[in-house]
Amino acid sequence: MKRTAASPPKMGFRDWIGWMFFVDLLHGLRLTLSYLFSPSITLQYPDREKWIPYPRFRGHHYLRSDSDGTTRCVACELCARICPCHCITVVPHTAADGERRPQVFDIDLARCLFCGLCEDACPVEAIALGQNYEFSQYTPAALRADLDQLASMPGKVDRGGYVVAARLEAGTRISPTGSTEEGRHWWQQIRGMRVKRDE
Amino acid sequence: MELTLAILVICIKLALIAGVLLLLPVPLTWLERKVAGHMQQRLGPMRVGWHGLLQPIADGIKLLTKEDTIPAGADRLLFKIAPIVALVPSFVVFITIPFGENVTVLGHEITLAVSNLNIGLLFILAVIGLEVFGVILAGWASNSKYALLGGLRTCAQMISYEIPMGFAVIGVIMLAQSMNLAEIVEAQSEVWFIVYQPIGFLVFLIAGLAECQRVPFDLAEAEGDLGAGYHTEYSGMRFSLFMMNEYIIMVLISVLCVLLFFGGWHGILLPLPPLVWFLLKVALVIYLFMWFRFTFPRYRYDQLMTIGWKVLLPLSLANILITGLLL
Numbered sequence: 001m002k003r004t005a006a007s008p009p010k011m012g013f014r015d016w017i018g019w020m021f022f023v024d025l026l027h028g029l030r031l032t033l034s035y036l037f038s039p040s041i042t043l044q045y046p047d048r049e050k051w052i053p054y055p056r057f058r059g060h061h062y063l064r065s066d067s068d069g070t071t072r073c074v075a076c077e078l079c080a081r082i083c084p085c086h087c088i089t090v091v092p093h094t095a096a097d098g099e100r101r102p103q104v105f106d107i108d109l110a111r112c113l114f115c116g117l118c119e120d121a122c123p124v125e126a127i128a129l130g131q132n133y134e135f136s137q138y139t140p141a142a143l144r145a146d147l148d149q150l151a152s153m154p155g156k157v158d159r160g161g162y163v164v165a166a167r168l169e170a171g172t173r174i175s176p177t178g179s180t181e182e183g184r185h186w187w188q189q190i191r192g193m194r195v196k197r198d199e
Numbered sequence: 200m201e202l203t204l205a206i207l208v209i210c211i212k213l214a215l216i217a218g219v220l221l222l223l224p225v226p227l228t229w230l231e232r233k234v235a236g237h238m239q240q241r242l243g244p245m246r247v248g249w250h251g252l253l254q255p256i257a258d259g260i261k262l263l264t265k266e267d268t269i270p271a272g273a274d275r276l277l278f279k280i281a282p283i284v285a286l287v288p289s290f291v292v293f294i295t296i297p298f299g300e301n302v303t304v305l306g307h308e309i310t311l312a313v314s315n316l317n318i319g320l321l322f323i324l325a326v327i328g329l330e331v332f333g334v335i336l337a338g339w340a341s342n343s344k345y346a347l348l349g350g351l352r353t354c355a356q357m358i359s360y361e362i363p364m365g366f367a368v369i370g371v372i373m374l375a376q377s378m379n380l381a382e383i384v385e386a387q388s389e390v391w392f393i394v395y396q397p398i399g400f401l402v403f404l405i406a407g408l409a410e411c412q413r414v415p416f417d418l419a420e421a422e423g424d425l426g427a428g429y430h431t432e433y434s435g436m437r438f439s440l441f442m443m444n445e446y447i448i449m450v451l452i453s454v455l456c457v458l459l460f461f462g463g464w465h466g467i468l469l470p471l472p473p474l475v476w477f478l479l480k481v482a483l484v485i486y487l488f489m490w491f492r493f494t495f496p497r498y499r500y501d502q503l504m505t506i507g508w509k510v511l512l513p514l515s516l517a518n519i520l521i522t523g524l525l526l
Contacts, residue, residue, distance in 0.1 A: 028495065040242045042236075042241050042245075
């Protein structure tokens with residue numbers, strides 16, 4: 001007998017009975033039904049929720065300041081030198097207190113590839129890549145971040161990797177509505193799949 | 200006076216049915232997208248209205264206001280009338296569908312069907328067969344290879360599935376001794392025909408799935424290989440007419456399933472109103488169709504033909520034979 005897809009090679013009596021009563025199809029239906037009642041992984045991002053990234057996340061750069069508010073940057077230009085896409089421009093000058101400080105510190109985010117080498121290269125831990133990932137603009141020119149912008153950017157999160165309630169407000173920011181300390185664990189609790197929390 | 204009243208009642212019934220059928224795709228598309236979303240661990244539409252309830256209305260407005268393009272090489276007349284030809288039969292069959300027992304309003308007995316035909320079932324099977332002409336016309340008039348192949352497949356599919364469908368129904372007709380749908384439902388007041396006709400129901404369900412061209416038999420509009428099948432070239436309102444037609448046929452098959460095999464408006468256990476029972480059962484069958492859609496892969500063209508001619512046809516014939524012997 002010619003073998004076709006409809007008659008698989010060796011089928012025992014049980015298999016044959018199962019085939020007659022569409023057991024395979026019923027298995028499929030049961031699976032999709034279980035999915036129907038499982039929680040959804042959709043992140044309702046701009047409307048209701050927002051993802052707080054992990055501490056290792058590399059977002060918008062920021063410049064750290066000392067406790068008195070002066071920037072830590074000593075304008076050594078190591079970050080500008082190591083940058084693989086030459087997106088950092090640093091012009092040093094002598095500040096009022098006689099220290100070497102940046103007069104101009106521009107990062108062209110349109111060119112930046114967020115590799116984090118500037119963070120590694122910095123001798124005084126001034127520049128780092130923070131948690132902000134909402135900086136879309138309409139023109140490449142608007143993506144140039146200057147000294148003040150960099151100083152005002154949010155830094156890294158202490159613990160991350162969860163979803164908090166947030167709302168899209170008039171303007172560009174999606175700001176959390178409640179506490180940002182602890183949130184929903186989005187993809188880690190889907191269908192009983194428990195993943196060890198990334199600290 | 201009597202005549203005017205009768206005509207008035209018929210007009211009201213027609214308007215009611217046409218209105219409900221035209222609005223029906225609105226909740227059904229919402230339900231389908233929700234079921235699809237949750238079965239794929241998504242949420243489905245969420246942004247327009249509460250849980251996306253107004254999404255189909257927004258889509259409808261979009262389709263109504265979209266530019267209605269006709270391809271350059273198309274047969275313009277056939278292209279324009281094809282959606283209407285497809286839509287009219289599926290509206291027409293609903294005039295014989297009873298939605299409940301006769302009710303008495305102000306001393307007049309009113310049937311809950313526009314026309315309680317004695318050959319209702321035959322009429323439905325005959326008229327619904329005409330729907331395929333619209334699809335074939337659309338495939339032919341579009342002057343597109345995808346549309347033509349879609350129309351071709353629909354044609355072959357309909358021929359191989361109308362026959363088992365008709366034969367599957369014969370068992371029910373033999374049991375009920377009538378082709379009148381109301382009488383068929385009446386005959387099921389004790390035991391639903393699904394108990395006597397499980398094979399008939401199975402054949403009817405599979406043939407019905409093929410009839411309304413839903414997964415796993417949606418070869419006519421197989422997205423993967425044909426673009427969108429017979430309505431590839433359609434846009435705007437004409438496209439939405441085809442979509443509406445698809446949903447109405449799905450509702451029709453669900454209604455027929457309930458009327459023929461699940462006791463129509465006869466309830467069990469719970470003493471709900473008959474119409475509520477009827478709608479509940481129809482909704483369940485519609486949900487079953489959606490469940491199928493997001494579970495099963497599509498059959499290949501030759502498998503479809505094999506199932507139709509080599510499985511369903513002998514099964515339905517055997518069903519008639521067994522039913523005849525047991526009667």
